[in-house]
Structures are given as C-alpha cells and as structure tokens.
Amino acid sequence: MDVSEIRFEPANFPASLEKLRQEVREFLAAERANGSIPRPNRVSMFVDKAFTLKMGKRGWIGMTWPKEYGGHERTALERYAVTEELLAAGAPVRAHWVTDRQTGPVLLKFGTEEQKREFLPRIARGEVFFSIGLSEPDSGSDLASLRTRAVKVEGGWKVSGTKLWNSNSHHAQYMVTLCRTTPVEGDERHKGLSQLIIDLSASGVNIRPIINLPGEHDFNEIVLEEVFVPENMLVGDLDKGWFQASTELAYERSGPERWLSAYRLLAELTEALGKKAGPATVAALGRLLAHLLSLRQMSMSIAMTLESGRAPNLEAAIVKDLGTCFEQEMVVVAKDLVQAEGLNALERGRLVQELLDHAQLWSIAFTIRGGAKEIMRGVIARGLGLR
Amino acid sequence: MSETSKMFVEAASRVLQDWCTKPAYEAAEAGGIHADLWQKLEEGGFTTLLVPENQGGVGASLADAVELLRLAGRHGAPVPLAETMVASWVLSQVGVPAVRGPLTLALGADGSSWKLSNSSGKAKLTGSQVDVPWGLSATVVVVAQQGEEAVVGVVEPGRISGTGRSNIAGEPRDNLAARALGITAMAATRSISRDQVLRHIAIARAGMMVGALGHALEMSVRYVRDRKQFGRPLGKFQAVQQQLAVLAGEVAASSAITDAAVARVDQWDGDLLVAAARARLADAVDKVSIAHQVHGAIGFTREYALHLNTRRLWAWRDEYGSALHWREMLGRHFIGTPADDLWPRLAAVGREEG
Numbered sequence: 001m002d003v004s005e006i007r008f009e010p011a012n013f014p015a016s017l018e019k020l021r022q023e024v025r026e027f028l029a030a031e032r033a034n035g036s037i038p039r040p041n042r043v044s045m046f047v048d049k050a051f052t053l054k055m056g057k058r059g060w061i062g063m064t065w066p067k068e069y070g071g072h073e074r075t076a077l078e079r080y081a082v083t084e085e086l087l088a089a090g091a092p093v094r095a096h097w098v099t100d101r102q103t104g105p106v107l108l109k110f111g112t113e114e115q116k117r118e119f120l121p122r123i124a125r126g127e128v129f130f131s132i133g134l135s136e137p138d139s140g141s142d143l144a145s146l147r148t149r150a151v152k153v154e155g156g157w158k159v160s161g162t163k164l165w166n167s168n169s170h171h172a173q174y175m176v177t178l179c180r181t182t183p184v185e186g187d188e189r190h191k192g193l194s195q196l197i198i199d200l201s202a203s204g205v206n207i208r209p210i211i212n213l214p215g216e217h218d219f220n221e222i223v224l225e226e227v228f229v230p231e232n233m234l235v236g237d238l239d240k241g242w243f244q245a246s247t248e249l250a251y252e253r254s255g256p257e258r259w260l261s262a263y264r265l266l267a268e269l270t271e272a273l274g275k276k277a278g279p280a281t282v283a284a285l286g287r288l289l290a291h292l293l294s295l296r297q298m299s300m301s302i303a304m305t306l307e308s309g310r311a312p313n314l315e316a317a318i319v320k321d322l323g324t325c326f327e328q329e330m331v332v333v334a335k336d337l338v339q340a341e342g343l344n345a346l347e348r349g350r351l352v353q354e355l356l357d358h359a360q361l362w363s364i365a366f367t368i369r370g371g372a373k374e375i376m377r378g379v380i381a382r383g384l385g386l387r
Numbered sequence: 388m389s390e391t392s393k394m395f396v397e398a399a400s401r402v403l404q405d406w407c408t409k410p411a412y413e414a415a416e417a418g419g420i421h422a423d424l425w426q427k428l429e430e431g432g433f434t435t436l437l438v439p440e441n442q443g444g445v446g447a448s449l450a451d452a453v454e455l456l457r458l459a460g461r462h463g464a465p466v467p468l469a470e471t472m473v474a475s476w477v478l479s480q481v482g483v484p485a486v487r488g489p490l491t492l493a494l495g496a497d498g499s500s501w502k503l504s505n506s507s508g509k510a511k512l513t514g515s516q517v518d519v520p521w522g523l524s525a526t527v528v529v530v531a532q533q534g535e536e537a538v539v540g541v542v543e544p545g546r547i548s549g550t551g552r553s554n555i556a557g558e559p560r561d562n563l564a565a566r567a568l569g570i571t572a573m574a575a576t577r578s579i580s581r582d583q584v585l586r587h588i589a590i591a592r593a594g595m596m597v598g599a600l601g602h603a604l605e606m607s608v609r610y611v612r613d614r615k616q617f618g619r620p621l622g623k624f625q626a627v628q629q630q631l632a633v634l635a636g637e638v639a640a641s642s643a644i645t646d647a648a649v650a651r652v653d654q655w656d657g658d659l660l661v662a663a664a665r666a667r668l669a670d671a672v673d674k675v676s677i678a679h680q681v682h683g684a685i686g687f688t689r690e691y692a693l694h695l696n697t698r699r700l701w702a703w704r705d706e707y708g709s710a711l712h713w714r715e716m717l718g719r720h721f722i723g724t725p726a727d728d729l730w731p732r733l734a735a736v737g738r739e740e741g
Contacts, residue, residue, distance in 0.1 A: 006635060008643040010650055015739060025731065039726075088730035267726040275723035283711050286718025290666035293659075293736060294644035300737075301643065315639075322636045377632035378625075384608050384635055386622040 011300030017081045024085040040090030042358040043262040048092035056126030061100045070121030080303040087260035102248045103130040110236030131169035133177035144189045148179040156230040169220040193241035197233040214361035252370045254302045254316035259295040259323030265355040272352045291326045317379035324366040331359045392451040402427045407462040415465030416557040434488045437476035453594035453649045460598025463695035467521045469591040474528035481539045481574040491525040501531040503538040510573035515564035522561030532581035541572040556698035586661045589707040593645045593664045599696040600638045603678040630677045637671035656736045662717040669710030672700045
C-alpha cells in the first residue's frame with residue numbers, strides 16, 4: 001500500500017459535546033466533594049459497584065445502544081467524550097468498563113433477540129458484568145490455538161477447559177467464552193470457534209484468584225469442568241467466533257484508555273512541579289504533553305471513523321502501540337523530574353510519588369494487555385504490505 | 388484535501404518530479420538556487436499560494452499550502468519555497484507591493500533581533516542573525532516585533548553582508564549582519580505579529596518534515612520488499628517489520644498533529660498546537676534512523692537518495708524554533724496547573740473557545 005494513505009482525518013468535534021463534558025465533570029467533582037470517590041493515588045481503575053450503579057442511572061453505560069435494550073441512543077462521539085472525562089478523573093469504573101466497551105457491542109451486533117433483551121438492559125443499569133474469556137494457559141497472543149472445547153449434548157454444550165488472565169471475573173456474573181465447537185487442523189484453526197455465554201455460578205465453574213505484579217487481585221484463572229451451556233447461550237453463528245472476537249478487540253484497542261491509563265500521574269506531576277521548575281523540567285513536561293495532544297488527535301479521529309461505521313483496525317493498532325509506549329515513557333520521565341525538582345522530599349510530592357510507584361508496576365501491563373506491542377506492530381506491518 | 392489543493396498538488400508534483408534532480412541539489416549545496424526549478428515553481432503559482440487573489444496571488448488556505456509543502460518535503464526541494472510562500476503572505480498583509488522571489492524570512496532568534504527604523508524618510512535596518520535560509524541569495528523579508536507593531540523590512544539580494552554557511556543537509560543557512568543599512572521598503576502593522584509569522588513558517592516546515600518522513604518510510608518499505616538476504620526479502624523478517632511499524636507510527640502521529648495545527652494556526656490555541664506538532668516531530672525525526680538501519684550500507688551513501696530526506700529532517704528538527712524551544716513553550720503553558728484543571732485545559736485545545 002501507499003504509506004501516505006495512513007492519514008488520520010482531522011478531528012472536529014461538535015461544540016454540543018461540551019455540555020455533556022461539563023455534566024460529567026460536575027458529577028465527578030460532586031462525588032469527590034461528598035467523599036464518595038477519593039482523589040486517586042493509584043493509576044489503575046478500581047471497582048466501585050455503587051459508583052457503577054450511579055453511572056447507569058446517569059445513562060453513561062450503554063450510551064450508544066438502542067433505547068429498547070436499555071441504551072440511550074447517544075452518538076459514538078458522545079460516548080468518547082464521557083470516556084475521556086472518566087479516565088482523566090481516575091473514576092472507579094472498573095466494574096462495568098469492559099462489559100460496556102466490549103460485551104455490549106458484541107451482543108448488540110451478534111447476539112440473539114433473547115440475549116439482547118436478557119442482558120443489555122441489566123448491563124446498562126450497571127448491574128451485570130461480563131468476563132472476557134479469550135486467553136488460556138497455552139494460548140496468549142496465538143489465540144486461535146485455544147483448547148477449551150464445547151461438546152454438543154442434548155439442548156446445548158458441555159464446556160471444558162481453562163481460561164486465564166480473566167480480569168475482574170470475581171465480580172462478574174457471566175463470561176463470553178471463545179471455545180472450540182468443531183475440531184479443525186492446521187491453517188483452518190481460525191474456523192470452528194464459537195462464543196458461548198457461560199453463567200459463572202453454574203456447576204463446574206471454578207474461579208481462582210491470581211495476584212498481579214502490583215499486588216492486587218485483578219486476574220483470575222477460570223477452570224471449566226463439563227459446564228453445561230444451554231443452546232440459547234450461543235452468541236452469533238456457530239463456528240464464527242473468531243471473526244466476532246476480532247471485532248470485539250477493535251473496540252478494546254481504539255479507545256483513549258490506551259494513552260490515559262496513567263494520566264493521574266501526569267496531572268499530579270504537572271501540579272506538583274509548580275511554576276518555578278527549571279527550563280529542562282518545563283521542556284520535558286512539554287514533550288510529554290506534545291505526545292498526549294498528538295495521541296488525542298488520532299484517537300478522536302478514530303472515534304469519528306467509528307461513528308461513520310468503518311472499522312479502523314490499522315489506525316487502532318497504531319494508537320495502541322504509540323499510546324502504551326508513551327505511557328511507559330512518561331513513567332521514566334516522571335521519575336527523573338521528581339528527582340530534578342526534589343519532589344521526593346516535599347509534602348506536595350507525596351501523591352506524585354505514590355502514583356509513580358503504582359504506575360511503574362502497572363505500566364508493565366500496558367504494552368501487553370489488549371494485544372501485545374509486537375502483535376500491534378505486526379498489524380501495522382501488514383498495513384505497510386510487509387506481511 | 389480541497390479541490391484547489393488537489394489541483395496544485397498534482398501540478399507541483401510534476402514540476403518537483405522533473406526538476407528536483409542532481410543539478411538542483413548541487414546548486415543549493417553551492418549556496419544558490421537552481422534557476423529553472425525556481426522558474427517552474429513561480430510559473431505554477433506555487434510561490435504565491437498564500438497571497439490574496441486581489442494582490443495577484445492564488446488566495447489559497449494555509450492547509451492548501453502545507454499540502455504542497457509536504458510534497459516539497461518528499462522531494463527535498465532545494466529551494467526556499469516555504470519561506471517565499473510565507474514571506475509573500477507577510478508582504479500582502481502589511482501592504483508592501485509584491486516582490487519577486489525567491490524570498491527568505493529573517494524573524495530574529497533568541498539572543499538576537501532586528502531593529503527597523505525610519506529616519507528622515509529612509510528605512511534602516513540594524514541587527515544580526517545566524518542561519519537565515521538562502522540569506523545571501525534571496526530577497527530578505529525581516530520581521531521584528533516593535534511594541535504593538537510588527538515591522539517588516541525588505542532587503543534586496545546581495546545588499547546585506549554576511550557569511551555563507553550551510554546546514555547539515557547542504558542547504559544555505561547564512562549569517563547576516565546589518566548596521567543602519569538602507570533598505571528597499573518598510574511597513575508596520577498591528578494586524579499580524581512576529582510570533583504569528585513564526586507559527587506560520589514553523590508549521591510550514593512541519594509539513595515539509597511530514598512529507599520527508601513519509602517518503603523515508605516509503606523508500607524503506609520499497610527497499611525491504613525488493614532486497615533479498617538469506618533467500619528472502621528483508622521485509623519478511625519480523626525484526627525488520629517491527630522496526631518499520633514503529634517508524635510508521637511516528638509518521639502517522641506527526642501527520643495527525645501537524646494537520647491539527649495547520650487547521651488552527653490563527654486560533655487561540657494556534658501556538659500550543661504548533662508547539663505540539665514541532666515537539667512531536669522532533670521525536671519522530673529522532674527515529675528516522677530506522678529508515679537507515681533497514682537500508683544498510685546503501686543508505687549510508689550520497690548515491691542513494693534517502694539522505695535527501697534524512698539530512699533535511701535532522702536540520703529542520705531545530706529550525707524556526709528548536710525542539711527544545713517548542714517543548715518548553717508547551718510545558719510553560721501547562722506547568723503548575725492544579726491537577727484537576729489540567730484535563731479541561733488540555734481538552735480545550737482544538738476547540739473553538741479557550
């Protein structure tokens with residue numbers, strides 16, 4: 001392809017979004033003021049189910065979905081604006097975040113009428129959460145090699161296998177599980193996979209916590225032992241699960257969370273450095289902000305593309321790669337700025353130091369989760385015509 | 388791209404293709420301008436794109452001009468095209484009659500500035516500046532901020548004394564000095580500022596950098612598809628693919644923020660977006676070594692054209708405001724902002740109201 005075709009359409013957001021942004025900011029400020037949510041001292045999102053219910057009441061979950069399924073028929077750009085505001089504030093939206101971002105759209109696109117009516121309104125109210133059942137012990141980046149099997153039985157399937165790195169499953173009621181429904185060999189292995197909704201309270205489901213590097217319980221291992229899944233829990237078409245799961249990953253990769261995951265560190269650092277910082281510090285901060293503003297342009301451009309109905313997979317891979325690498329570099333730069341300005345010894349530097357320590361540990365995950373950096377670069381290389 | 392832009396880009400593409408050849412680069416390396424190439428650019432109307440139609444120009448937008456400059460950057464066009472475009476626009480803004488190009492811009496720099504004065508009806512110029520593009524061979528348009536006014540002076544080629552020098556790409560970058568030098572024309576205005584002119588030429592240069600980066604990437608992709616080692620094209624090796632994917636990301640990011648800055652150069656956030664674009668581009672330039680790495684030895688020669696882009700990128704990175712200058716400007720604007728105010732301030736960039 002002609003490389004110059006990788007051009008992001010300039011983002012031009014309608015002014016009407018400002019009212020919505022303001023609404024979100026005022027809500028978050030009020031929640032902060034009345035002590036419902038803290039001023040963040042860590043960079044990862046955390047689970048606050050009461051807060052998630054409030055989000056549901058506000059209409060900020062399932063924003064773009066049809067009203068008949070509990071959605072709010074807002075535009076993709078409106079959803080994008082709310083997403084940015086929540087990330088920038090470090091709001092505790094972990095409980096519903098992935099379900100809203102990935103599961104809802106997949107059910108809406110591929111789910112049966114019955115599934116949509118059953119799940120979407122509850123998701124939009126902030127009551128039901130899904131786990132994403134993709135990775136396995138021997139299938140990480142090479143997802144199509146997965147071994148979880150669904151064997152056809154009377155009225156449904158019996159599913160056996162192990163899913164791994166399931167974030168947040170200990171809070172979730174269901175898991176959209178990619179599994180093999182038809183045995184195939186070699187090059188054909190992308191075929192014969194299906195997505196089944198598994199009730200995590202069903203018999204044969206065992207969830208084991210895995211404590212992550214920052215010392216938190218986010219990951220789980222889910223062992224499935226002949227779990228019965230009724231026929232009506234098949235999402236979309238039998239053996240078409242690969243395509244459906246790929247669609248889901250495009251939602252995961254293109255959002256502003258790829259460059260706003262550790263944003264609280266940048267915000268607190270910018271404040272703590274103060275106006276008297278030396279010129280080298282000012283320039284180092286300016287360099288980070290230049291990256292952030294560039295990523296935002298690209299991300300908004302993608303949001304506009306999504307609005308028009310096109311799936312910008314190449315652009316999403318570029319933003320994910322650049323965004324996650326930027327955030328890792330931000331941690332390194334922040335360390336030196338904290339030292340250069342002596343913030344480590346000052347009271348006003350304490351929050352920055354806490355965020356920095358937490359960001360150091362979490363930032364390792366940024367270039368791994370949601371498609372490893374190497375996989376993203378493979379997608380980009382394919383776009384360049386090299387694969 | 389607008390229709391005007393498309394038309395001009397197609398026409399300019401042919402001129403640049405035909406005339407950006409060895410003699411043109413050699414002319415620049417000798418401190419001058421290739422007369423035929425320049426004549427073709429003038430004839431095509433490319434040099435007066437930004438001048439209003441009622442003053443004999445094309446009246447195109449800056450976005451249109453930058454589209455064309457991307458192309459000039461791809462070709463490493465060894466002429467002061469961006470300077471002439473912006474300088475002609477400056478003259479049209481202050482009411483100085485059009486001057487035939489090539490023109491260059493002398494905006495002063497940190498630690499040196501120009502002073503224009505008018506004594507008994509005679510315009511005089513005093514001051515000095517290093518690294519003025521084609522400063523000794525082009526008509527120099529000096530812009531100095533004197534209080535509320537931007538004062539503009541026009542100095543005919545050869546009138547100003549100086550030392551001929553060149554940047555790392557072999558483009559003339561001359562040191563100029565004048566003391567009470569009588570000059571051709573002078574005018575003052577409050578309708579534009581020296582900083583605004585700097586923003587325009589800085590983002591014009593950014594467009595050229597994006598073009599040069601894109602071309603370095605394209606040459607690299609083409610090369611690794613053709614070049615075989617160990618029995619297969621280099622591009623089939625993952626190590627090579629991954630490196631070029633990184634470079635592609637740099638080009639895409641630079642292009643996106645440059646487009647945004649061009650669109651808003653005269654808005655309240657124009658200086659912030661230009662600063663962001665130039666700061667982002669500097670980091671992209673620092674990764675253009677990837678293009679050389681995948682080329683191997685052939686890219687490390689004057690015979691192979693990659694250097695026409697990469698040497699310019701290394702030079703342009705710090706021209707019309709160094710990378711450090713733009714980073715500091717952006718950082719200065721935001722540093723010390725209360726943590727919860729930072730996002731609303733950042734998110735306002737690109738929006739109508741500040």
